[in-house]
Amino acid sequence: MPDLKRCISVVVLTYNRKTEVCHTLRRMLALPQAVDIIVVDNASTDGTRDLISSEFPQVRFVCLPRNVGAAARNVGVQMANTPYIAFCDDDSWWAAGSLERAVHILDAHPRVAALCARILLGPQETEDPVCQVLANSPLPSAGLPGRALLGFIACATVVRRAAYLQAGGYEQRFFVGGEEELLSIDLVSNGWSVVYAPELTIHHHPSPQRDNPGRQKIVLRNTLWVSWLRLPFASALRQTWATCRSARDIRTLAAALLEALRELPWVWRERRVISHQVHQMYRVLRD
Template identity: 30%
Template structure:
């Protein structure tokens, strides 16, 4: 009897990026790995995304949200996934054609591997980066010397692991959700490893982060990420450092958004009150979180 390959569920969250979603879904059709389902969770798009998917990609499972629910909608996709493994993508990212096949091999070879972090590369340098992948297609690099999170524009996860530890933190709405999940995966005894030969391409554009949303949610969620996951001996000094940075960069950049975010974190702390579960100190010390990124948007 022929042994069947495990099913992989590709989960994409989209919101008003019809052309990008169309390209991503078209690229997924070219995957060398065929035992997969594609789930698109639409966050209330109004630009024709839904009609395009229904017409051009009838094989896709389309889950329609009544409004923009942020990353909570990812969790709906995860819960509906039937695969043993889940590939996580943004609506403007897609994996290289052999990425899912390579990801499955990594999972098969290491039962403690909880998340595979793809090498997320700039789509706008596609031709150059694709050539480099071809030149090194038989090489991989798993980072062993320190703990790491993953990029939500390209990653694979064991479904049973993220079911066990809990999915993305719905209270965050946007940003730091990958890091929050990483703390819980690592604390449960699983590994997150990066492989340079498993590639995805992301249409990163700084213009998409020019509004108040990115600095607000990055800053607010930095406090919540800290308060949820760190041991108390680390929470207090890092909290004071974050408060200092909020005031410093508010003055430097002539903005009130960081202050609004900090006060939102404090006044809405009840949203995380029952979700605090400090991880082992080793994990908190070695999963390096670049909190300062919250304060770079108005420079």
């Protein structure tokens, strides 16, 4: 059995959910093998810092000066001293045995950058419908420990630290909402694989503290950005049209388009068109 302290760290992202994050930490600290836990707080104002400092002194804690969304995970990865990082949010936690299995898989498959786990939702422990989508991925998967992916669920993924840092981690402009797509495309473009590993399990009890209208705008905006940051011109046009058609509300779409256009100079500076091989993977999934 691997010494988890030397192999894997857990990075927990939180923002103004002190009750939920404490529940998650109790679950993680109750695992059979101890791991290094790093909590990255996105500038919470609800007393999260004081509560964690007093109740969980064994946990490494950093409070950022402002909320940077998903990019706060980058800070946790940089703080870690292990080759592998398991992510969870303040409303999700890893099942016993999953981190050990993740270490075994990544040790045995040195070109795999990320493993996406099976997600069980809420007290009923029902499987998240997205798991079936991941399990049915049509991408070529020969030689991999599971189905190949071109995406993952941020709060249910174990990554290889070196691959994550090479890809640059999460883009701060994306905040939270579909932020995984750009990172997963960049990982695969760098020659790594992303894999669905249903033998890993994470429990997710979604917090009621969610801004659903705001999140939809961010998801639309980020999808538009990914199209123009990485896709060939014709494909980016097609995906832009598809994204606009998928919008549920014209006002949300208008706000997303406006935000996307404001950062157009940045998009053109950072535009790196993916290879034909990765583009084919993208097209297979979109089709």
